[in-house]
Amino acid sequence: MTKRLFLEMMLEILYPRRCPLCRETVGQKGEKICPACKRSLRPIREPACKKCGKPLNRQEQEYCADCGREEHLYTRGLAVLPYEGAVRRSMGQIKFHNKREYLDFYGPYMAEILGQRILSWKVQAIAPVPMHPAKKRRRGFNQAELLAEKLGECLGIPVMPGLVERVRATRPQKELTRRERQNNLKGAFKIRGYDVKLKKIILVDDIYTTGSTVDAIAGELLRQGAEEVYFASLCIGRDDSEIL
Ligand SMILES: [Zn+2]
Numbered sequence: 750m751t752k753r754l755f756l757e758m759m760l761e762i763l764y765p766r767r768c769p770l771c772r773e774t775v776g777q778k779g780e781k782i783c784p785a786c787k788r789s790l791r792p793i794r795e796p797a798c799k800k801c802g803k804p805l806n807r808q809e810q811e812y813c814a815d816c817g818r819e820e821h822l823y824t825r826g827l828a829v830l831p832y833e834g835a836v837r838r839s840m841g842q843i844k845f846h847n848k849r850e851y852l853d854f855y856g857p858y859m860a861e862i863l864g865q866r867i868l869s870w871k872v873q874a875i876a877p878v879p880m881h882p883a884k885k886r887r888r889g890f891n892q893a894e895l896l897a898e899k900l901g902e903c904l905g906i907p908v909m910p911g912l913v914e915r916v917r918a919t920r921p922q923k924e925l926t927r928r929e930r931q932n933n934l935k936g937a938f939k940i941r942g943y944d945v946k947l948k949k950i951i952l953v954d955d956i957y958t959t960g961s962t963v964d965a966i967a968g969e970l971l972r973q974g975a976e977e978v979y980f981a982s983l984c985i986g987r988d989d990s991e992i993l
C-alpha cells in the first residue's frame with residue numbers, strides 16, 4: 750500500500766466522508782455521495798435554452814428570457830443542475846463552510862452529465878472563472894478551479910488555471926442591475942500567457958446567473974485571438990420569463 754493510500758484510509762476513518770446533499774456519512778468505500786441522493790438529482794434535460802443551457806418551461810421555447818433579449822459573446826454553454834433546493838444548500842456549504850471535498854463528487858458528476866457534449870466542441874483548454882486573489886486567500890480555494898481540474902482530469906482536456914486572472918475586486922453581481930453588472934466587470938479580467946494556437950476554450954464555473962461574467966472573460970479571450978469560448982457550469986438559475 751502506498752503512503753498516500755494509507756493516509757487517505759486513515760483520514761476516512763477519522764473524518765468519514767459525508768454526502769454533499771443530506772450530509773450523512775457515505776457508507777460505501779470510495780463513494781462520494783449516498784445512492785439515494787444521487788438518484789434524487791435531476792440534471793437539466795430538454796427543453797433547455799439553446800444558448801446558455803438554462804432549463805425552460807415550455808418545449809416550444811428556444812431561448813431563455815435572458816438570452817432572448819441579449820446577445821452573448823460566448824458560443825454556447827451548458828449546466829448540470831438547477832440552482833435550487835438541496836443543491837443550492839450544498840453550494841453554500843462548499844463556499845461558506847469549507848466543504849471543498851463535496852467537489853470530489855460534483856467535478857466527476859459534471860463530466861458524467863456533460864462530458865460527451867463538451868468533447869464534441871473539441872476545445873483545447875479548460876479555464877476556471879477566476880476569483881480575486883484576496884478572496885481566494887480568505888476562502889482557501891476557488892471552487893471553479895477545483896471543478897475545472899476534476900473535469901479536465903475526467904475528460905483528458907488540459908486545464909489552465911492561470912489563463913484568466915481577476916485583477917480587480919468586484920461587487921457581488923447578484924446585488925446589481927444588468928447595466929451595473931457590465932460596468933462592474935469592466936477591466937476586471939486579464940488574460941495571461943495566451944497561446945495563439947488556443948482557438949477554442951471552455952470556461953468552468955460553479956454557478957451561472959446572467960452570463961455577464963462569462964461574457965466579460967469571453968470578450969478578453971476573443972480579443973487575444975480565441976475563436977470560440979464555451980462554458981460549463983455546475984449550477985444555473987431557472988428561466989425568469991415565466992415570472993415576468
Ligand atoms: Zn445523501
Ligand SMILES: [Zn+2]
Pocket residue numbers: 798799800801802803812813814815816817
Ligand atoms: Zn439562455
